[in-house]
Amino acid sequence: MGHFASPFTKTCYFLCFFLGPLASLYAQTAQTQATTKALQAITIPGGESGIGFDDLRFSSKLGKALIPGGRTGKLFLIDSKDQSVSSISGFSSKSGYTTGHGEGITSADEGDTVLYVTDRTALRLDVVDESSGLLVAGTALAAGPDYVRYVAPTQEIWVTEPGKDRIEIFRLAKAPKQPPIHADFISVPGGPEALVIDKTRGRAYSNLWKEETVAIDLQSRKIVATWANGCGGSRGIALDEAKGFLFVGCSEGKAVVLNLNQDGKQIASLSSGSGVDIIDYNSTLAHLYLPGGHSATMAIIGVAGSGQLSLLGTVPTAEDSHCVTADANGNAYVCDPGKGQILMLQDNYPVSRK
Incomplete structure (x- = not known):
């Protein structure tokens, strides 16, 4: 014997089959809008006409993101607690922005009591006193700089000079506020692109521009391993x-x-x-941040205990938003060169692993 659908049942069928997809689409749209609103624009003073941002870092001691301001002649610091912006002056400056990131200061890193900053225009390695915020010393670089990193185990400063396929090494002077002293060069044929220091293993890692990553022993200053990395173009690095x-x-x-x-x-x-280009990693959340300058998006990627990756979400950024740094409070700061501002993501995705 056949069963006849009641008017109530027919209504349920209609709602499920016809309105269900619309409800799903609405939910997805609402979720996307919520994600988009999580990107907070942080104004950088004097950046309205554009800034050639490149290497962004986070200072755990200061609790601030280090934002080299390119043509502005300033190193900007964003407080991770309230996103207030302060600055340190005294670097090379230029009034106009022409795209790219070849002017002024573009990389910074923290030492024991000072900050190290590289100036592409002046070809200098500058030293900033953390407590006073003053530029206290500097020394000439042998070639155009890209990344600067403080190497705590050897008390050295390493500066990549990709135009010469090498890393320039400086040792500290007797006092940290004195000019660093040139010590050596490390040849990196086909590179170096990006630089990260592994104190646990006594190594530094850098990419070649295509397909490979190298490991450098901190003590011997020699390349001790070369690995295929699966990239057509090798760029950012994180650890x-x-x-x-x-x-x-x-x-x-x-x-x-x-x-x-x-x-x-x-x-x-x-x-x-x-x-x-530049990527970063939050070890507390086990989240990797992958911004795409051409796609104007950033992927938030979860890293399992096994090292496997999962896409947690993507957020829209801006054209040429190719650089990012993460703080200790679950925020990621993405550069917006065209508008000379920083876009902040409040990362509310769950921890990928303990």
Whole structure:
């Protein structure tokens, strides 16, 4: 015997089959809008006509993001608690912005009591006193700089000079506020692009421009390993020092995980966006940030205990938003060169692993 649908049942069918997809679409749209609103624009004084941002860092001691201001002649500091902006002056400046990031200061890192800042226009390594915020010393660089990193185990400053395929090394003077002293060069044929220091293993890691990543011994200053990284164009680099995961950003729009405990073996990858350059990692959340300058998006990627990657979400950024740094409070700061501002993401995605 057949069963006849009641008017109530027919109404349910209509709601489920016809209105269901619309409800789903509405929910997705609402979620996207909520995600978009999480990007807070932070104004950088004097940046309205554009700033050639590049290497962004976070100072754990100061609790502030370090934002080299390119042509502005200033190093900006964003407080991770309230996003207030302060600045340090005294670097090379220029009135106009022409795109790119070849002017003024573009990289900074913290030492024991000072900040180290590289100036592409002046070809200088500058020293800033953390407590006073004053530029107290500086020394000439042998070539155009890209990244600067303080190497605590050897008390050295390493500056990449990709135009010469090398890293320039400086040792500290007797007093930290005196000019650093040139000590050596490390030849990195085909590189170096990006630089990260692994104190646990006594190594530094950098990319070659295509397909490979190198490991450099901090004591001998020699390349001790070269690994295939799965990238067509190797760009950004980040490190989970405790787990031994090295993350490489590929310009074509991909993140790759190399396992340092397995001699740099590729163990995972995930594709998102395009025009990837600088990447960063939050070890507390186990989240990797992958901005694409061409796609104007940033992927938030979860990293499992095994090193496997999962896409947690993507957020819209801006054209040429190719650089990012993460703080200790779950925020990621993405550069917006065209508007000379910083876009902040409040990362509310769950912790990927303990």
